[in-house]
Amino acid sequence: MSPPQPTPLAALLDEAGAPPRSLVLRAPDIGPWRAGNGIPGVWSFAAEAPGPHVCVMALTHGNEIAGGIVLDRLLRAATRPAAGRLTLVFANLDAFSRFDPDDPTASRFLEEDMNRLWDIEVLEGPRRSAELRRARALRPVLDTADVVLDLHSMLWPSDPLFLVSGRSPAVELATRVGVPPLVVADMGHVAGSRVIDYGPFGQPGSGRRGLLLEGGWHWEKATVARMERVTRRLLHETGVLPGAPLAPDAPPPRQAQVTHTVTARTTEFTFTRPWRGGEAVPRAGTLIAMDGGAEVRTPHDDCLLVLPSLLPQPGQTAVRLARLVPPPG
Template sequence: MPRTPSPVQGGSGLLRLEVQIAAPDLRPFLGGNALPGVWSFAAEAPGPHVAVVALVHGNEIAGAVVLDRWLRAGLRPVRGRLSLVFANVDAYARFDPADPTASRFLDEDMNRLWDEETLEGGRRSTELRRARVLRPFFDGVDILLDLHSMLWPSDPLMLVGRSARAAELALSLGVPPLVVSDQGHASGKRLIDYAPLSRRAAILVEAGSHWESATIGTMEAAGAALLRASGVVAPEHPVLAPPPAAPAKARLAEVTRTVVARTPAFAFVQAFRGGEVVKRRNTLIALDGEAEIRSPHDDCLLVMPSLRTMPGQTAVRLARFVG
């Protein structure tokens, strides 16, 4: 059984980190057939190149569980190309269920590196080295699904950046039903913001808590929906999670403000859960030192509030539902 690590102290209390899923043994797949950690399969019939990515953050192991299952089951495309990518394998190799937050990355966050200046500059790190290896591969992808999970309590959602094409695709999938259009992070561009991908269709799914089995199920459902919608994999393939009998209606929300912590004293006035809606405009949400953070409009959606935030990091995104 996985060991139960100590709680993490957050700005609004303790969060107990229980690792309820087992990290898969990826050694059979680390060599890849396209690049190290990258498996790519082409069908005879033409179609789009769809890539599903796990482990951009090395401790978000649920995505690795999904790709491991698909590879062991021999999932192959019937048209186009299907690629399954294990991204930050070096950080994943350090994953320890007794200290599960420590292996998010080794040197720097791999999901803040995806702009040309950073990729082509002189800075060096383990994550940049890997990003530079993967970059030419991602240049040839038409549709990308990036599998992520969350530390702090939140309803699952899909992030689509500012791409109308990605938003349309995410809404059509409906799993999970909340789609958020945002500007990304001030601290750097995510993989879905990488210019060649953002001009096509790149979606990031935040599927739930890092180490819960339900998160794996949400990732499988989102991946299956994408593979069916793209036509790359036969819709009846037995490895794909079945579509929900009564899917929830998908909704789009647009971020109106990204709140970045300015002081070490940033704290929410209560332990908000991601997906909560603050009904009234001008409601106090957080304090950043002496500065007050208030809801900018009625029905303000809280997107992934981080209850322990360092200066310069995104603390929460505030969003308004569209339509």
């Protein structure tokens, strides 16, 4: 049997993973929001009624502009919380400032990935970079947040999903939000800690919850619409904003637990075909990639491929391998 063909989205990408310019979303004009109302790029609003502090972040990676579009829409609509506190964060302002639709993958970060810095020792250590300066400036916001939603989009075609730290109580909240239809728990990257791994967000019993939304392909309008829906659903479920509940017969999202994280070791890492995130490989031992001379095979049956990065560099996560969790009862 011939192998499945690449998805239409993958076929549109050049070898660096970039789409034709005509497909790139127009970057939002966030000029009115750069000053913030306390910290640059951060807008925080409190209601009279008590409730949780919910923080929604976008542009943690400067080229993932769909999340920036969502925050821009919320601010232009003068969105205010009905209870608790709502904080909207344009995270990596400097990288976003360099976004170029002719080279839309180049502004992910300036000096280092901002979503690999959220370890206490790193934040309080001697290292210096543009991203670390910004992370340190944003740290007081996260220190007071009960829930953080970090909006991301994807370079390679994949089904949308929530990621939560493997130690986190956020699975229950993500399941209540109800969309997207997959919630994946994992332990993060060898290269460093994500926002959702930071401090209390990754600690059982803290009551603090961190969710990372991978909302869809970077360049699709549908990604913006999905991010906006998820954001409003989260704010409804936490009581910060009123909103419509899901249909009563809506199936709960599937849950998966990452069992193995595959990190590229060589510059010759190559997948056997352009796997799509969300595919499940039926049989254990299936060859899915070569890393130099080393084989990468599925460790168990029905192995879910989570966010394969088709052109990983050494030290980067190439793919996570996960097992679906049976529904309760």
